Amino acid sequence: MNTETTKVLIENWPNSPWLKDWIPILIAVIALITSIVSLYWTRKEFIKSSRPYVWASNYRVIDSERKTIIAIPSRFAFRVKNNPARIIRVDIEIKYNTEKLFSYLIENIVRFPDETSEWNFSIDQEEFQKIMNRSDADKRNLTRMIYINYSSLNGGRIYKYKLIQSFEPLDNQWKDISESAD
Incomplete structure (x- = not known):
């Protein structure tokens, strides 16, 4: 069958x-x-x-009377875009050649993206004047390094941002040498 x-x-x-x-x-x-x-x-x-995006940039103020932008080299601004960020660590350094002149550490803060809010860091004016008390040729050897480690609020991947700048005495402002992010 x-x-x-x-x-x-x-x-x-x-x-x-x-x-x-x-x-x-x-x-x-x-x-x-x-x-x-x-x-x-x-x-x-x-x-x-x-994911959040966090970066640092030079700080400037708009002078509406003169219709110009005024650079404030002792200060820089942070920006947060897209989503809130947990800032794990921010390292700020100013060096003259290899000599560390200024160092500051910020840890464990939360920032939210908001166009109307301002998050900045400013070096004490007295301390900044000590750093800038150099000839123009020596000021060109100053470098400012900003390292930011951050993640989203729920943790997960840690993102990194790195900005290296040199001082330009003619403009009285920091100029970007390199900038990297992931």
Whole structure:
């Protein structure tokens, strides 16, 4: 009885070309691969768009009477964009060649992205004047380094930002030498 069942199946097996059977399967496999790749890129873009971005920049004030921008080299501003950030550590250093003239550490703070709020750091004026009490040629050898380690509020990956600047006496402002972030 078992051989008869097999014989009936073989005799009634549809005799169609392989192209007709395999094209739908091939289309399904291509659709599956496309879906998996799309999910990968969507996840990657979601991570980029939902993570915080933190960076530092020179501090300037707008003088509305003279319609000019006034640089304040003893101060710099921090910016937070996209999402709130847990600032794990901020290292601020000013060096003359290899000699460390100023160092400051900020740890464990939370900042929220807000266009109307201001988050900045300012060196004490007396201490800054001691640093700047040099000839213009020596001021060009000053470097300011700002390192920021931060993450999103729920933890996870730790992001890093690094800004290295040199002082330009003619502009009375710090100029970027290198800037890196991940």
